[in-house]
Amino acid sequence: MSKLQRLRENINNKADGMLVSSQINRLYLTNFDYSDGYVLITKNKAYLITDFRYIEAAKNESDKNFEIVMFGGLRDGVLQKLIEENSIKTLVFEDKETTCFELDILKNTFSNVSFIPAGSILEDLREYKTEEEAELVMKAQRIAERSLDMLLDDLDLNMTEKEVAATLEFIMKKNGADGISFNTIAVSGKASSLPHGVPRNVKLEKGFLTIDFGAVYKGYHSDMTRTVCIGKADSEMKKIYNTVLDAQNMAIEAIINGEKNCFNIDKIARDHIYNKGYKGCFGHGLGHGVGLVIHESPRLSPSVSKEKMLDVGHIVTVEPGIYIENKFGVRIEDMIYISKNGPKNLTKTSKTLIEI
Secondary structure (H helix, E strand, O other): OOHHHHHHHHHOOOOOEEEEOOHHHHHHHHOOOOOOEEEEEEOOOEEEEEOHHHHHHHHHHOOOOOEEEEOOOHHHOHHHHHHHHOOOOEEEEOOOOOOHHHHHHHHHHOOOOEEEEOOOHHHHHHOOOOHHHHHHHHHHHHHHHHHHHHHHHOOOOOOEHHHHHHHHHHHHHHOOOOEEOOOOEEEEHHHHHOOOOOOOOOEOOOEEEEEEEOEEEOOEEOOEEEEEEEOOOOHHHHHHHHHHHHHHHHHHHHHHOOOOEHHHHHHHHHHHHHHHHHOOOOOOOOEEEOOOOOOEEEEEOOOOOOOOEOOOOOEEEEOOEEEEOOOEEEEOEEEEEEEOOEEEEOOOOOOOOOEO
16 A cells, blocks of 8 residues: 555545645655655555755656646645645644744635644554565665664764764765764773764764764664774673663563564663663663654654554664773674564674774
């Protein structure tokens, strides 16, 4: 079933159509990324509405199920004409994305239309990836993996953390990334204890170097973390690294063997870390969904509903960590895709501890 069909199933019994204003959801539906405009979905038609800057590209790149319409703004009458032509009296709108100011403009411009909040209709649809979407995530991941290999092959220990992050982002762009999933984390030494540490303008410090990063390909994100060691790892460092790796492997194996409960999957990894003496050192959830945005549903977490289950189409990270304040930290992260043929690990980079 196509994205349009799935969306219509959700709105046809609620309204005559839906107006999509957020850039992410426009991209999701049309396969075309544009910064200004709307998508209008009616019971029988679908319109990609944008201005002159994007018209030619939209005709060439967007989903062919969409009619391309040029407009100059809400008050130029184009959208009003489409609403009248399709006899729209009730229209679902993105209440999570629309400000009160923007909603007032819509209501004043289309005074004969009743607006109904969408809630999380599109976000719920985006949670379950099609095979085509999963392929794009995988392509983004391959770019990221190849880029990390290139970085580590030529890593200069006189580089600063900022230089490491910037170099990796540059390599990803050279390797075909359209962008980066988020600001790259590259923190070393004591700063590796910061789960979301910001790269510093200091030379790489001995000890763990944690690199958390991702590439974007055609709008879809990848996400991975690898921790390497600058210098030789001592016995305590090896114990912590192996504890994190074992916790991750246990959670991934549980998923592959059929465990679907998001709370239980988190608990498997968390219990292992706590039982090894590191209670309180793993303070974030085990994982999150990845797609057109870097953090989305579902989540593997101790705070998630105990009824939430993984299902076909989900892509989630599995990223346990141990962080010892003012000392060091380790995180290892892979992405798992729940395909119709079973779970698959989309991440291929080795997790053997590298000492540089």
